Amino acid sequence: MTNTIRAEVVTIGDEILFGQITDTNTQWIGTELTNIGIRIVRKSSVGDQAKAILEVLHEAHQRADVILITGGLGPTKDDITKKTLCDYFGVNLVRNPEALALVTGFFEKRGREMTDLNRGQADLPANAVYLQNDWGTAPGMWFEHEGRVYVSLPGVPFEMKHLMTNRVLPRLLSHFQTPIIRHKMILTAGIGESFLAERIASWEDSLPPHIRLAYLPSFGGVRLRLTATGVDNDTLGRELDEQVALVLPQIQQHVYGYDDETLESVVGRILTERQLTLATAESCTGGYVASRITSVPGSSAYFLGSIVSYSNEVKINQLGVKPETLQQVGAVSEETIRQMAEGVRQALQANVGIATSGIAGPDGGTPDKPVGTVWIAVATGQRITTRLLKLGQYRDQNIQLTTTYLLNLLREELLNQ
Amino acid sequence: MTNTIRAEVVTIGDEILFGQITDTNTQWIGTELTNIGIRIVRKSSVGDQAKAILEVLHEAHQRADVILITGGLGPTKDDITKKTLCDYFGVNLVRNPEALALVTGFFEKRGREMTDLNRGQADLPANAVYLQNDWGTAPGMWFEHEGRVYVSLPGVPFEMKHLMTNRVLPRLLSHFQTPIIRHKMILTAGIGESFLAERIASWEDSLPPHIRLAYLPSFGGVRLRLTATGVDNDTLGRELDEQVALVLPQIQQHVYGYDDETLESVVGRILTERQLTLATAESCTGGYVASRITSVPGSSAYFLGSIVSYSNEVKINQLGVKPETLQQVGAVSEETIRQMAEGVRQALQANVGIATSGIAGPDGGTPDKPVGTVWIAVATGQRITTRLLKLGQYRDQNIQLTTTYLLNLLREELLNQ
Incomplete structure (x- = not known):
């Protein structure tokens, strides 16, 4: 059996430490490395300080065979990753002709003027293997040093993903024998x-x-x-x-x-198999249900559309909810949710209609209907099924949970037909 | 001047290393600690192995005054954080009466049966100060050890946030003098x-x-x-x-x-100040624009609703787009986007209507209109303003960019009125 290849992922940037950007890169990298049998043993984030970067590189060298670094390669002045890599490897920055040609071409193609900051992006540590970035001006770099592989990639997610997929993963697969x-x-x-x-x-x-x-x-x-x-x-x-x-x-x-399935992709597969179309009527989820459904490529094959009814007038005019129902039992009620689900099914001429209505918070709660009170419904033409959810205080969480419960109820109703 | 208080955030869990969950906790923690003047010097993630956890705790001890640990406290068998903390501090696990009362009460209140796994959640390292979790059965814990503060919190985001806000941040503020x-x-x-x-x-x-x-x-x-x-x-x-x-x-x-403003909150503020209402018509964004707008608490004051028109029939019947327009120039065209924005404005009786129509990808592109071709529009009653966007290949990114550009165009149009 081959040895386990161990990797450490290092992200550089004060903005990550201080919580000012969402780091989605390391999750994606984790999945990709795991898929090719490389075991991630540590993820670390450090700020834009040479000392902190050097420290984490020395530590990672002890733990890992591959050290994958993202961030700190943008054109602005707060970027010191390349200089620190030079110190670490004991080499100088050298202008790379390939990288310069790419940066120059990038700006010519867009008819934009190139600045000295942009030109500086073609300066690489002398021991770097240049990895061409087709989607931006920051370079990818591959280093081999004292029996370890170091990879440095820009932090912009789509540039990083492109470089990983097309340059780094193939190189890792050929460099290591992975279990x-x-x-x-x-x-x-x-x-x-x-x-x-x-x-x-x-x-x-x-x-x-x-x-x-x-x-x-x-x-x-x-x-x-x-x-x-x-x-x-x-x-x-x-x-x-x-x-x-x-x-x-x-x-x-x-x-x-x-595996990689999601409730929305599973629901989409069932709808496709049965040649059924879907429409949604959303109040408290405000478009999030439709957004989850349409995040699936090809969802236009079964999803017709949504009516987000944030006002009573839209519920009445677009969904056909009866004004007297709203007056007597309110928008957050079983009778309203039934009319919404059936209403959108008919208005959009879909086979199946689903709906949400509730109090997402933080305001709008009453003693009878506190924040977190949510009705959901699925109307299939044969029957309408409703559920009352009693959720928590947090708006985001209530919107997400409502959506998950509704998609799962839809799945169950489709399978029970 | 007081000394800088240095913090390290440690997350525990194979699922984070392997990329199987999205870590939103450390971003939030980063913001909160920064706000009270504590400087984060490192974020680290390790797997569910005692050796890796001990190693990172020893390292963090060298770098930081506060070590904040999340994750690894759930009721199932793969959780070893508490045992490893015992090893690290040289103490035993002891059943905590306060914690047990809380776990018992939690299950009684919900009328659910308690399992031994649940009861075990009340076992804490002997040197722990118990921090009461009002939202779940996993405990929060505060330790003082060799001049450092260690905090261990569950990884479930809303439980962690509750414990940080109500238990940990007040304790940190009184324990340290921060610059x-x-x-x-x-x-x-x-x-x-x-x-x-x-x-x-x-x-x-x-x-x-x-x-x-x-x-x-x-x-x-x-x-x-x-x-x-x-x-x-x-x-x-x-x-x-x-x-x-x-x-x-x-x-x-x-x-x-x-600061904490977003395009959607800024747009909401302008609409509120001017007492204007808004409606959206979405094709390629599939509900995401409405979802961003309604993520703002109180958005029901100005947002009436959205019509997500994923099919031509919905564009015609609900938005009033002319069939001959769709036939002659297609759904992704300047003429269609004009009719969508104005159509939803009228259908939902709003002051302002905004719309998106484009090819989000990965399929559906043509030589004339490749993936990433998107039209956006803002209709104010006085005039309709359109923009053609030429975006990239990635579905998620196209949806997000379209939404940001549309909200910014709306902001500009509102300010130019």
Whole structure:
């Protein structure tokens, strides 16, 4: 068996430490490295100070075979990554002709003037292998130093992803012989982590030592991740499938999918298979349900549209909710949600209509209907199914949870038809 | 002047290393600690292994005065944080009566049965100060050890936030004397990082040494962060205001707000001030524009609703787009976007209508209209303003960029009225 290749991901930037940007890069990098069998042993973020960068590089050198660095390569003056890499490797900055040609071409193509700051982006540490960035002016760089590989990439997500996919991952695969690690993810909804754990305890205890289980709770669901390590890809795949088959009877009703699937992609697949169309009527979720549904490429095949009814007039005029219903029981009520789901189904001439109405917060609650009170409904033409949710105080969380519960109710209703 | 208090944030969990969950906690923690003048010097993530956890705790001890640990406290078997903390501090696990009462009460209140796994959540390292979690069964813990403060919190975001806000931040403030750090954020849209940097270079060079500038680019905009360090809060505030006043004339047209504002909150403020209502018609953004607008608490005061028209029929029936327009120039065209923006304005009886129509990708592009071709429009009753965007290949990014450009166009049109 080959040795495990260990990686450390280092992000550079005060803005990450201070919480001023959302770091989505390291999650993506984690998935990609895991997929090619490289084990991530540490993720670190440091600020834009030479001392802190040098310190983390020296530490990472002790722990990892690959050190993947993102950030700190933009054109502005607060970027010191390249200079610090020069200090670390004991080399000078050298203007790279390939990199310069790319920067020059980038600006010519767009008819924009090039600044000295832009030109400086073509200066690389002398030991760098230049990795061409097709999407921006910051370079990718590959270094080999004292038996380790160092990679430096810009922090802009789509430039980083392009460089990883097209330049770095192929190089890593050819540089290292990686062991085989396979994952299988079982996606559940509608059952809490501890109840799930009790239910599958004896199966979990009987797992062989080379297969590990982890519970990953998130809004409205728990994902079960099985990780198998070995030497043969097909064997591991078969072993994982066998374990899934063993546990499935105990949790079948809660499993909505596997691996990279999402509730919205699973719902989309069922709708496509059955040649059904969908429309949504949203009050408290404000467009988020439609946004989740349309995040799936190709969703226009089954999704017709949404009416976001943030005012009573829109509920009445666009969805056909009866004014007397709104007057008598209010917008957050079972009768209103029934009319919304059926109303949008008819207005948009869809097979299925789904709807949300509730009090997302932070204001608008009453003793009868506190913040977090939400109705959801699915109308299929045959019947209308409703649920009352009692959620929490946080607006964002209420919007996300409502959406997850509604998509899961839609899934159940489609499968029960 | 007091010494700088240095903090390290440690997250525990294989799922973070492997990229299987999005870590939003450390960004939030970064903001909160920065706001009370604690300087974050490192963020680290390690897996669920005792050795890795011990290693990072020993390292953090060298670097930081406060070590803030999140994750690894759930009820399932893959959690080893508490045991490892016991090893690190040289103490045993002890059942905490307060914590047990809380766990018991939590389950009684919900009428659910308690499992042994749940009961085990009340076992804490003997040297822990128990921090009561009002939102879940995992405890918060505060330790003082060899001149450092250690805090351990659950990884579930709303439980962590509750514990930080109500238990940890007040304790940190009373435990340490922190220096004063103030930030001022200038938010810009519609100008690239390097052009912005050239324009304000002489101002940047003349900044006093205790005020630092950073460029934070994100989708469709660049944020300028000024950070001032000193001893007097009012003096720093005044100095930051003076610097903003100095730079503003050079970038005025691109500045949409300051600090925690967002394009959607700024647009909401302008609409509220002018007592105008807004409606949106969305094709390629699929509800995301409405979702951004309604993420602002209180947006129901000016936002009436949205019609997400993912099919031509919805464009015709709900928005009044002419069938012959769709037939002659297609859905992604200037004429269609004009009719969508004006159509939703009239259909929902709003003062202002905004619209998007484009090819988000990955499929649906043609040689004439490649993926990334997007039209946006703002209709105010007086006039309709349109823009053609030429974006990239990535669906998510196209949806986000379109939304940002549309909200900025709306802001400009409102200010130009």
